Amino acid sequence: MAERQDLTCDVAVIGAGTAGISAERAARKAGARTLLIDPWFRGTLCANTGCMPSKLLIAAAHAAHAVRHAPVFGVNPGSLAIDGQAVMARVREERDRFVAFTKETFDDLPEGTAVTGRARFEGPGQLVLEDGRRIASRAIVIATGSEAMIPPPFRDLGPRVLTTETLFEIPDLPERLAVIGGGPIGLEMAQAMGRLGVRVTLFDNSTTLAKARCAAVHDALKEAVSRDLTLRLGCETSAEAVDGGIRIDWTGDDPGRAVFSHVLVATGRPPNLKGLDLDRSGLALDDHGTPVFDRQTMQCGDSAVFIAGDADADVPLLHEASTEGAIAGRNAAAFPDVAPSERNTAFTLTFTDPPVASVGASPEDGTICGRSDYGNQGRARTEARAEGVMSVYADADGRLTGADLCCPGAEHLSHLLAWAIESGATAPQILSMPFYHPTLEEGMKAALREICGKTSQPVPESRDFGNLPGG
Numbered sequence: 001m002a003e004r005q006d007l008t009c010d011v012a013v014i015g016a017g018t019a020g021i022s023a024e025r026a027a028r029k030a031g032a033r034t035l036l037i038d039p040w041f042r043g044t045l046c047a048n049t050g051c052m053p054s055k056l057l058i059a060a061a062h063a064a065h066a067v068r069h070a071p072v073f074g075v076n077p078g079s080l081a082i083d084g085q086a087v088m089a090r091v092r093e094e095r096d097r098f099v100a101f102t103k104e105t106f107d108d109l110p111e112g113t114a115v116t117g118r119a120r121f122e123g124p125g126q127l128v129l130e131d132g133r134r135i136a137s138r139a140i141v142i143a144t145g146s147e148a149m150i151p152p153p154f155r156d157l158g159p160r161v162l163t164t165e166t167l168f169e170i171p172d173l174p175e176r177l178a179v180i181g182g183g184p185i186g187l188e189m190a191q192a193m194g195r196l197g198v199r200v201t202l203f204d205n206s207t208t209l210a211k212a213r214c215a216a217v218h219d220a221l222k223e224a225v226s227r228d229l230t231l232r233l234g235c236e237t238s239a240e241a242v243d244g245g246i247r248i249d250w251t252g253d254d255p256g257r258a259v260f261s262h263v264l265v266a267t268g269r270p271p272n273l274k275g276l277d278l279d280r281s282g283l284a285l286d287d288h289g290t291p292v293f294d295r296q297t298m299q300c301g302d303s304a305v306f307i308a309g310d311a312d313a314d315v316p317l318l319h320e321a322s323t324e325g326a327i328a329g330r331n332a333a334a335f336p337d338v339a340p341s342e343r344n345t346a347f348t349l350t351f352t353d354p355p356v357a358s359v360g361a362s363p364e365d366g367t368i369c370g371r372s373d374y375g376n377q378g379r380a381r382t383e384a385r386a387e388g389v390m391s392v393y394a395d396a397d398g399r400l401t402g403a404d405l406c407c408p409g410a411e412h413l414s415h416l417l418a419w420a421i422e423s424g425a426t427a428p429q430i431l432s433m434p435f436y437h438p439t440l441e442e443g444m445k446a447a448l449r450e451i452c453g454k455t456s457q458p459v460p461e462s463r464d465f466g467n468l469p470g471g
């Protein structure tokens with residue numbers, strides 16, 4: 001039998017996804033000898049089964065929608081034919097390119113850094129791989145990601161029940177799809193499938209989609225997605241495998257039953273910590289079994305263990321995984337000289353059409369709110385996509401604190417608002433910036449002026465405040 005080769009390093013990173021790659025890189029940059037441990041090194045969740053394949057499917061849906069919408073402009077492209085197999089083949093082909101890019105990162109690692117295996121805690125600060133090799137390290141970063149949660153009624157019903165681990169592997173578009181869960185995954189995939197000609201019903205046991213914080217934004221989102229799919233909110237579902245599909249029974253205002261060729265379960269992604277034997281780690285765990293940590297240092301208590309990405313269940317988003325990895329890796333290398341880092345303004349963006357975004361503080365009592373209606377906005381009208389709203393929040397001095405939006409261009413407008421909030425800008429300061437005409441950005445002016453009015457902040461005198469020509 002080959003002799004076991006224990007491994008030694010300064011920083012051991014568990015998980016080679018976005019957070020782990022970033023942590024290893026940051027620790028190495030800080031001078032640490034690192035190990036990056038993963039059972040597969042398959043590339044990141046983002047590239048394989050997350051952000052990128054989902055956006056590829058959405059891109060196909062946009063193309064179908066544009067063709068369907070073209071007659072509004074007097075452009076008649078003829079009848080629309082969607083080749084489901086070609087749609088899915090392109091998703092996989094382009095996805096594989098993204099995966100190959102992320103895998104190139106592993107080729108660039110110094111010799112011996114990548115360790116194939118599954119790590120778990122054997123004791124405080126002690127890691128072991130399933131083949132028995134032990135890892136001696138000064139610090140550890142946990143970056144094991146998240147996994148799809150499948151509620152009991154949908155378990156063990158066979159391959160017709162999909163998660164995003166399997167959705168992008170289906171050879172053809174489903175005939176009739178039930179989507180369980182109206183969070184970002186459910187909404188993005190349900191609308192995309194609907195636009196690609198799939199009959200889609202989206203079920204959520206809550207009455208709020210995408211955890212929307214603003215009623216006007218929620219109404220706009222509901223109205224938009226209802227054009228592409230059937231929404232059933234506030235209902236419980238049960239499911240059974242039957243000939244040719246999965247039968248779903250639902251409760252609620254309009255209870256019923258239907259058979260779907262496929263079901264996509266998108267009911268949340270808890271952290272993937274099960275196999276880590278955290279009970280042996282000596283770390284303080286919360287009620288869900290997740291290590292208690294400081295989000296400015298990513299340190300778990302005062303231990304030499306750090307956590308980053310979806311594994312910490314804080315903000316399961318790509319840019320946060322990457323930032324948290326960098327903070328955790330740098331601090332793991334410097335341990336015990338751990339330094340806090342400023343975190344970015346909270347920001348979520350769901351890629352529906354129109355997109356829905358939340359930035360910064362929520363519309364709490366005492367916050368000033370200004371609103372822009374995009375239902376008649378000039379540039380949006382030229383493109384026959386005038387709909388939705390933007391709510392912008394500010395403190396009593398007119399300083400922007402948050403925003404909720406569901407309107408054309410929200411993907412970009414929400415970035416501008418996040419940057420404005422993070423730079424501490426006030427409504428009058430943003431109003432004195434240049435606004436080109438005709439643009440979707442001009443639509444923001446109404447909300448900003450309303451904030452000026454409500455906070456007695458002067459609208460800049462050198463700017464006209466009448467209605468814009470054309471909308």
Ligand SMILES: Cc1cc2nc3c(=O)[nH]c(=O)nc-3n(C[C@H](O)[C@H](O)[C@H](O)COP(=O)(O)OP(=O)(O)OC[C@H]3O[C@@H](n4cnc5c(N)ncnc54)[C@H](O)[C@@H]3O)c2cc1C
Pocket residue numbers: 014015016017018019020037038039040041042043044045046049050051052054117118119120143144145146164185272275276308309310311315316317318319321
């Ligand atoms: C369908 C979908 C769409 C998404 N779209 C977006 C989007 O548009 N924008 C956005 O910001 N976010 C999006 N996200 C979220 C984003 O993809 C995640 O927040 C991010 O990829 C998490 O990165 P991570 O490094 O934490 O996890 P991962 O990339 O999953 O990495 C975890 C790694 O840990 C490894 N691992 C697990 N257990 C062990 C162990 N015991 N030992 C060693 N290794 C282990 C795994 O093999 C894996 O490689 C989406 C997610 C999904 C599912």
Ligand SMILES: NC(=O)c1ccc[n+]([C@@H]2O[C@H](COP(=O)([O-])OP(=O)(O)OC[C@H]3O[C@@H](n4cnc5c(N)ncnc54)[C@H](O)[C@@H]3O)[C@@H](O)[C@H]2O)c1
Pocket residue numbers: 151180181182183184185186188203204205206208209210211237266267268269315316317348349350351
């Ligand atoms: N554009 C993006 O940034 C993007 C896109 C996709 C995913 N993500 C990330 O992935 C994470 C996971 O996404 P998600 O949409 O799976 O989770 P989520 O937790 O955000 O939403 C889950 C939804 O499912 C509903 N639900 C839960 N249990 C249910 C049940 N038994 N029956 C019916 N409905 C049920 C919830 O009410 C909720 O609306 C998100 O938190 C997000 O951070 C981000």
